[in-house]
Amino acid sequence: MIPTVVRRIMFYVLVGFGTAFFALPVLWLLSAPFDDTPTYAVRPPREFTLANFQAILDNRYAVGSLVNSTILSLGTMVLVVVSAALAAYALSRAQVPGRDALIYLLLLLSSVVTGTAAMVPIFLLIFELGLIDSHFGVVLVLSGGLLPAAIFLLKDFIDTIPRSYEESARVFGASPLQILRQIVVPVARPGLATIAVWTVVQVWGSFLTPFILLRNQDKQPAAVLVRTFYTEGGSPNLGLIAAFSLIYSIPVVLMYLLAWSRYGFRFHGGIKS
């Protein structure tokens, strides 16, 4: 028998190591951008400086890549949220034979056939469509990959919204569009917000699809551009990478905080939970 005190100490030591393991990169990200000679070591800035941020502003592509990331993220988000909401609502309310099998099949295929495995056919498809080097093509491919999971999650959410809400509105004379706009969407808003944030995060961090489909560096998003930050000597430009990574991660963190404070990532509807 190990005494309770010893067991507790061991537990906290273990938790401490775990925390440190995940905290180190974050600490590096918070200190390295302000260091004039950043290394891989986590340490307070030796000489505090904002020169790294100035270097980003001077870089021809950096600011543009963040704009590209925003365009891709928001475009994919709108497409995914709107189509997933419509599909999930229909799948939740209509009696379609083989509905559940269809959803599971889509989900299975989208997770088994990963983007990497399907990259060659996708590239050929987009090439034939003449959408190489266009943001629209990337939005289409990314949406296609995210939709099955989004539909699956949203359908589960909409299933928990009592049908009596819609029926009640129907008896009062509301049209289907009014019911959707005034009842279903507001009640499903936490679910829609979750899907929206999740989509943005997925697209914001996606590398392979935009890397392959966007040849022109002016159109590449931040996740792709960051690989080009090297010094003239051919070694990674740590100052630039660190500062850019910090800027790059802020919108995602802000979005999480905003969505969390407003909706708390609930995944159920209805009054009593």
Add this chain to the structure above:
Amino acid sequence: MAAITIGALTKEFPGGVRALDGLDLTIVDGEFFALLGPSGCGKTTLLRTIAGLESPTSGSIRIGSREVTPLPPGARDVAMVFQDYALFPHMTVQENIAYPLKIRRQPRPARAAKAVSVGAQLGLDGLMARRPAELSGGQQQRVALARAVACHPSVFLFDEPLSNLDARLRLEARTFLKRLQRELGVTTVFVTHDQAEALALADRIAVMEAGRIRQVGTPREVFGRPANTFVANFIGSTPMNLLPGVVSGGRVELSGQALALPPSVADALGDGEKVIVGVRPEYVSLSRDRGDLAGAVSIVEHLGTSSLVTVEVDGLLVGATVPEDTEPEPGTPVWLTPSPARVLIYRHDDGTLVG
């Protein structure tokens, strides 16, 4: 204000389940009408078909002078209160009550004024800015009622309006509901599986079983003279005694002992005919020294101000209620006497009331 006329209404669900089976029913203008029956008898389907949420396989529904069968729910001029109240969680009480008016494109100030006045009428003042999740069950129910009242329909449809309330609140809400209906005078159909609720609230009751109506009548009729053994069994807080017997010489023989037939039915029955004798425990008196049927006390159940005594009479179990503090001990030999005017005779083969 409108009467509801239902003709040969049939609803068949995919898979061949007949929820409603050629139903005919007329609900009078201004009436408080109960649809009563066990789970799965089709009462909710009937209500939803009147509302237009289900379309009938055949048959017709008229509200007032209008044929509404082909109309969508919103064009029928009805208001429905759902079992779960279906209050919109993202709207305040006031917005909920005003929602039907918003659909009718009434101007915002008129909507607010109406919501406030109806809310006050139903005792909701002070709660108008809250959301449904911040209300108690009883308050939620009143909001649902207020929303129905605010749209001034010609018919109210209530689907088990009281079943989500706890027992004490239910009695209060019952009185409240009846008073509200009296004041408004709007034709009201409500669905319930609780016979006590139906008896207490309704002007008339339709007792349903398996998609058919087994009896329509006032609470007094349905309670006092159930038209068949199904209704007899279903109505009443203590189950009615239904005892199989055989007619013989103006009497009914019940496994060895005999009861006099009520004079009104004696002529309709021949010797040797199999019947079922129905009598409520409340109408059976228990005595220790004389009576019609001899037996021994088997179980005593306390009901509050009275007790239900189950007596074994030659293998038959017969219930009788006695006032509190006069319960016999189990095992005591006792006599039972059904009140002659309250004895009902049903035919054995189809369970219908004789006479």
